[in-house]
Amino acid sequence: MYAFLFFLNFILIYTIFAVYAERKISAFIQDRYGPMETGPYGLLQTVADLLKLLQKEDIVPRAADRKIFKSAPVIIFVAVFAGFAVLPLTSGFGGSNIETGVFYLLAIISLDVVGILMAGWGSNNKYAILGAVRSVAQIISYEIPLGLTVVCVIMVSQSLNLQEIIYQQGIFINEFDAEAQNYLFGIKALGIETTQIGGFLTWNIFRVPIFFIAYLIFFIASLAEANRAPFDIPIAESELVAGFHVEYSGFRWSMIMLAEYGMMLLVAFLGAMLFLGGWNTALPNIGPVALADWTSGEPGTWPGHLWGAFWLISKALLTVGVQIWIRWTYPRLRIDQLMNLSWKYLTPAAIILVLLSALWRLLMI
Amino acid sequence: MxxxxxxxxxxxxxxxxxxxxxxxxxxxxxxxxxxxxxxxxxxxxxxxxxxxxxxxxxxxxxxxxxxxxxxxxxxxxxxxxxxKVDTKIYHKFYGILIATGFFYLLARGISTADFGGMAWMTNSNSSPSSIRHLGMKVMTDYVLVFEVIGILLLIALIGAIRIAGHTREEVEHVD
Structure with missing residues (x-):
């Protein structure tokens, strides 16, 4: 219940600042100032925009299918928000600690597609429906490499439970499994035990070096899942005006935007948990300089909660920052290039990675 | 409650x-x-x-x-x-007949079969129902079924590709 309240408020506040960050970063990349007028450094620009949006008239086109049109933004946001239900925020605080965490997350966010189709169809507008169909084709295609890279992690960690996957990547590994041990690069034959060293050395991306490629694929696919550039063909401004949400205004439009930014945060959280150690500290214990112990509290205690939340949220927000940076750096992919990338490059690469991670798992035990 | x-x-x-x-x-x-x-x-x-x-x-x-x-x-x-993508209601009589017949069969079957007393029901309460357990079962006891389903899906995929590829050839032929 507390996790529900926390994540709901966190998404709202995060979205306000993510939109501001998006504007500022894009401005700096294009050698502009960005918002400067509202508040110091334009900090209150998004708040002002939000107030404007909430006051706008809720327009429903006359030829639109009212019921479908009106309920679509709610479904899109609920589908994305339902994904947050299983995210652990710290070692002891977070959403539902179910055994099938990752599986649930991947299943529930596919409901997003239904909402997008409803929005596109309900608008009764050719740009909206073209945008919706493109968006759905893209999301379904990129779900496959995304799912396969998640399978890689599951094969190594032998668990679908997000909390257990995170525990395995840090110095508290023995709280979940008393006999588990971590080795450098996961290779037991090297004989360098890193169980008590922790830090970034026990993150999945270092524990299994091939996961570096897996994380790249995961990141690219997650950009497509969130309809972000360079995969923003569904909302290509120059061709489709605004894609599936072209007819929306006011509060309903802001819900769709909230869902988009929520999706960015969700995949950033998921990537941080699966590959970058979740709430585990980034600093290793080096001999007497026990940086990992100093920067992470015992699970279940107040320092544990605070350090855990700090590490996980900073990792996730940093990933969101990279997403924004990429959006304003790379040009958009054409629809055929987009499908080529997913089916001809990312999916085969992800299948090979699944095989390799099974082999790597044999080195680890 | x-x-x-x-x-x-x-x-x-x-x-x-x-x-x-x-x-x-x-x-x-x-x-x-x-x-x-x-x-x-x-x-x-x-x-x-x-x-x-x-x-x-x-x-x-x-x-x-x-x-x-x-x-x-x-x-x-x-x-x-x-x-609007509307449809009409067809086969009212047969539809109602089949539905009530099926409902009767199900209701009768469920009420006569005492599910609570069956061996597999009482056993399942005690055994751990974990995902690990399920995975082990699929890869050992039911591995044949699992593989057969996999092959079936592969055949369906090949079939879909064949159908999709065939139409494209026809289109080229017309031109």
Whole structure:
């Protein structure tokens, strides 16, 4: 219940600042100032925009299918928000600690597609429906490499439970499994035990070096899942005006935007948990300089909660920052290039990675 | 009443109401979207019965896959100028006959079969129902079935590619 309240408020506040960050970063990349007028450094620009949006008239086109049109933004946001239900925020605080965490997350966010189709169809507008169909084709295609890279992690960690996957990547590994041990690069034959060293050395991306490629694929696919550039063909401004949400205004439009930014945060959280150690500290214990112990509290205690939340949220927000940076750096992919990338490059690469991670798992035990 | 019971009945309500809606509405697209609510309600019932994995598979396969396919099918076949995709009600007599017959069979079967007293029901209460357990079973006791399903899906994929490729050749031939 507390996790529900926390994540709901966190998404709202995060979205306000993510939109501001998006504007500022894009401005700096294009050698502009960005918002400067509202508040110091334009900090209150998004708040002002939000107030404007909430006051706008809720327009429903006359030829639109009212019921479908009106309920679509709610479904899109609920589908994305339902994904947050299983995210652990710290070692002891977070959403539902179910055994099938990752599986649930991947299943529930596919409901997003239904909402997008409803929005596109309900608008009764050719740009909206073209945008919706493109968006759905893209999301379904990129779900496959995304799912396969998640399978890689599951094969190594032998668990679908997000909390257990995170525990395995840090110095508290023995709280979940008393006999588990971590080795450098996961290779037991090297004989360098890193169980008590922790830090970034026990993150999945270092524990299994091939996961570096897996994380790249995961990141690219997650950009497509969130309809972000360079995969923003569904909302290509120059061709489709605004894609599936072209007819929306006011509060309903802001819900769709909230869902988009929520999706960015969700995949950033998921990537941080699966590959970058979740709430585990980034600093290793080096001999007497026990940086990992100093920067992470015992699970279940107040320092544990605070350090855990700090590490996980900073990792996730940093990933969101990279997403924004990429959006304003790379040009958009054409629809055929987009499908080529997913089916001809990312999916085969992800299948090979699944095989390799099974082999790597044999080195680890 | 316990909170879990209230939620259980709420899910039953969602399932039944949306199923009725599918039957009564004439707009095919509405029935497709109502089918999503039915599947989600069913998934909720599965969760409350302790079958977490089945529930999530239900969402992933039916909502994330099959329903999207149905909706796409409706959208691509629509030729009208409006958003309405209407249908008429056919075969009223046979429909009611088959439905009541099937309902009678099910009700009779469930009431005569004492599910609570069956051996596999009482055993399943004691055995751990974990996902690890399920995975082990699939890879050992039921590995043949698992592989056969895999081959079946592969054949379906090849078939789909063959059909899609064939039409493209025809189009080129016409030109």
């Amino acid at each position: 316990e909170i879990a019971n209230i939620i259980f009945y709420a899910f039953i309500g969602i399932t039944l109401i949306s199923a009725l809606f599918i039957m009564l509405t004439k707009n095919i697209l509405y029935s497709a979207f109502a089918l999503i609510a039915t599947f989600l309600g069913m998934a909720g019932i599965f969760v409350l019965l302790g079958a977490e994995f089945v529930a999530i598979t239900q969402i992933l396969v039916y909502v994330g896959g099959i329903l999207i396919l149905i909706v796409f099918g409706i959208m691509l076949t629509n030729r009208g100028k409006t958003t």
